[in-house]
Amino acid sequence: MAKKRQGAFTAQINGKTVVISNAPVGVYRTVGSVIFDCINYAVITLAAITTVLPILYIIFNSFATEFELQTRSMFLIPHTWSTDAYIYIFASNKLIRAFGNSVFITVCGTLINLFCTVTMAYPLSKKYLKMRKPILNIVIFSMFFSGGMIPGYIVVSSWLGMSGTYWALLIPGAISAYNMMIVKNFFQGIPQELEESANLDGCNDLMTLVRIVLPLSLPVLATFGLFYAVGHWNSYFSAMIYLTDDKMYPLQLILRQIIITAEASASDMTLMDPDFVEPPKESIKMAVIVVATVPIMCVYPFLQKYFVKGVMVGALKG
Amino acid sequence: MTVNARSETSMPVTRKIESQNSVKRFVVAIMRNKWLYIMMIPGLVYFLVFKYLPMWGLIIGFENYAPYTGPLKSPFQGLEWFRFFFSTPMWLNYLGNTLILSFMSIILTFPAPIILALMLNEIRNMLFKKITQTLLYMPHFISIVIVVSITYVIFGAGGIIYKLTENIVGHSIDYLGDPGVFRWMIVGQSIWKETGWGTIIFLAALTNVDTQLYEASMIDGANRAQRLWHITLPAIRSTIVLMLVLRMGSVLDTGYEHLILMSNSLNRTVSLTLDVFVYQNGIKGGLYSYTTAVGLMKSIVSVLMVVTSNKIAHALGEEGLY
Known part of the structure; x- marks a missing residue:
């Protein structure tokens, strides 16, 4: 639809107004309209620059020498490039281990998420299933009301005894009720005849799911898998409250330790703080930020359309 | 519903048979889709343990919870904590x-x-x-x-x-x-x-x-x-x-x-x-x-x-x- 409208009055600003012949008769671009377009383009460009500039600044400055960072004030592109900061952070295996932990948590967590989401969503997509309504109500109610932070913490840490293990990070968020409902709605849209014919050919429900339904819903699974994966990669809170051994810490938590806790305790002047760490040099902080961001930034441009599709699917339902 | 309505007027014996039948029908319906129900077990357990158990756990807000005595034996306090919060x-x-x-x-x-x-x-x-x-x-x-x-x-x-x-x-x-x-x-x-x-x-x-x-x-x-x-x-x-x-x-x-x-x-x-x-x-x-x-x-x-x-x-x- 957007394309159609574009064709109707395509007029681009290259310093001047271009009157396009296929514009509907009687449409003239008024001066106000042109001014509006100029401002519009300018504001959006500015917004986009504001979005990327901090990230670019961090990336470029992480390659600057510590001397340049201390002496030269305010620059984006360093004069002399150096990889000292990266050599320094990869010399200790703390960061590499944290990176590995994050990868492990993300891969296992996402697999658990997808397994539980699909196995819950598929039966609930069958309208003839007995007890379907009450189970759906159980799910929907949990979207509006929750026990809150503390009871959830007590259940995981003391009643189930998961604290100190990765289970506490992987299991408590196994299903997002919202994502599950969207996947369920997608399954409902798959033609029933396909599954019936599979049943006639002797497939039980489990085999139908694996052989017929899952191959048809790969794009949806990819989308939600990505959402879950980004969630795991970016999360720090459950790791912070449940993990005790800092050898198990994921990257985000190490990042918090290196930059935020160190900085805050330095500015507090409370050297009694047990978390106190000597604030690292600027370039090292920046290099750590880059290492933690790069994996997402590398995959993001290629996967953007899946992410957007995921939001759209949810939006249509809502 | 229909089973109940009919059984009101029927003999007790028929009622028993009918209720047996409805139980049977229910079991048959479950068994026919047994894979679907088996599939749902992890999800259901998840929702009960990680969503509903914490909701039940809210009772510790009404008692003086001690981790070692557990939520069932900790002394009940009523709305004491709420009163305390508003008194600070x-x-x-x-x-x-x-x-x-x-x-x-x-x-x-x-x-x-x-x-x-x-x-x-x-x-x-x-x-x-x-x-x-x-x-x-x-x-x-x-x-x-x-x-x-x-x-x-x-x-x-x-x-x-x-x-x-x-x-x-x-x-x-x-x-x-x-x-x-x-x-x-x-x-x-x-x-x-x-x-x-x-x-x-x-x-x-x-x-x-x-x-x-x-x-x-x-x-x-x-x-x-x-x-x-x-x-x-x-x-x-x-x-x-x-x-x-x-x-x-x-x-x-x-x-x-x-x-x-x-x-x-x-x-x-x-x-x-x-x-x-x-x-x-x-x-x-x-x-x-x-x-x-x-x-x-x-x-x-x-x-x-x-x-x-x-x-x-x-x-x-x-x-x-x-």
Whole structure:
């Protein structure tokens, strides 16, 4: 639809107004309209620059020498490039281990998420299933009301005894009720005849799911898998409250330790703080930020359309 | 239902047979789909253990919970914790911090994606649109730890913005510690991170607008502002209302994962919202019963807010959330 409208009055600003012949008769671009377009383009460009500039600044400055960072004030592109900061952070295996932990948590967590989401969503997509309504109500109610932070913490840490293990990070968020409902709605849209014919050919429900339904819903699974994966990669809170051994810490938590806790305790002047760490040099902080961001930034441009599709699917339902 | 209605008038014996039959039918129906039920077990267990067990766990808010005695044997206290919370002089402060931050972020962050979506919608150069959208969506995928870390590097002492303000204003501003700046930093970070991503849902609603409406209005002589006001905005009105209903439900949620990272001893007077209070005294301080009670009040208010704002949405003639 957007394309159609574009064709109707395509007029681009290259310093001047271009009157396009296929514009509907009687449409003239008024001066106000042109001014509006100029401002519009300018504001959006500015917004986009504001979005990327901090990230670019961090990336470029992480390659600057510590001397340049201390002496030269305010620059984006360093004069002399150096990889000292990266050599320094990869010399200790703390960061590499944290990176590995994050990868492990993300891969296992996402697999658990997808397994539980699909196995819950598929039966609930069958309208003839007995007890379907009450189970759906159980799910929907949990979207509006929750026990809150503390009871959830007590259940995981003391009643189930998961604290100190990765289970506490992987299991408590196994299903997002919202994502599950969207996947369920997608399954409902798959033609029933396909599954019936599979049943006639002797497939039980489990085999139908694996052989017929899952191959048809790969794009949806990819989308939600990505959402879950980004969630795991970016999360720090459950790791912070449940993990005790800092050898198990994921990257985000190490990042918090290196930059935020160190900085805050330095500015507090409370050297009694047990978390106190000597604030690292600027370039090292920046290099750590880059290492933690790069994996997402590398995959993001290629996967953007899946992410957007995921939001759209949810939006249509809502 | 029909079984019951009939059995009222039947002999007891028939009734027994019929109820046996209905049980049998139920069992047969379950067995026919046994794989579907087996499949559901992990999910069901998950919801019961991680969603409903904590709800049952809310009873510790009404007792003096001791981890070793367990929730069943801990002494029951009734509403003692609630009374205690309202007797502390600080509770108004926590509530005030929560509400101020929350309304500030609703007023400032809620309209931002709508405005940006409307602006992006006016762009006709598809390449430009695609590039800017890609850039604007990106921060959504950057973790909050990284956003706060970048803030620390850029706004902290010696950071580029810190130096810039020193040069322009003449004196330095403690962006990370000053209580007066704290809320603006939080809202600013949220806007930077989520505005672009927030446009998707509105842009999706905008693609559903019938283009004939625009053409007809142009023939009738409507200018761009009039088209925006009379066609585009009404088209996304229900989406806006829906998003607002959802947002109002979380009016007491201040995003503790974000706040915990930004709070320090200098800005404690404004950074302690109900969420942060629950985290610090509950998880860090071990006052489980007390903070559970405070959290419960929060949850109840949230549910009430969703219900109320949904009612208002219905009154405005919108579909709302349910």
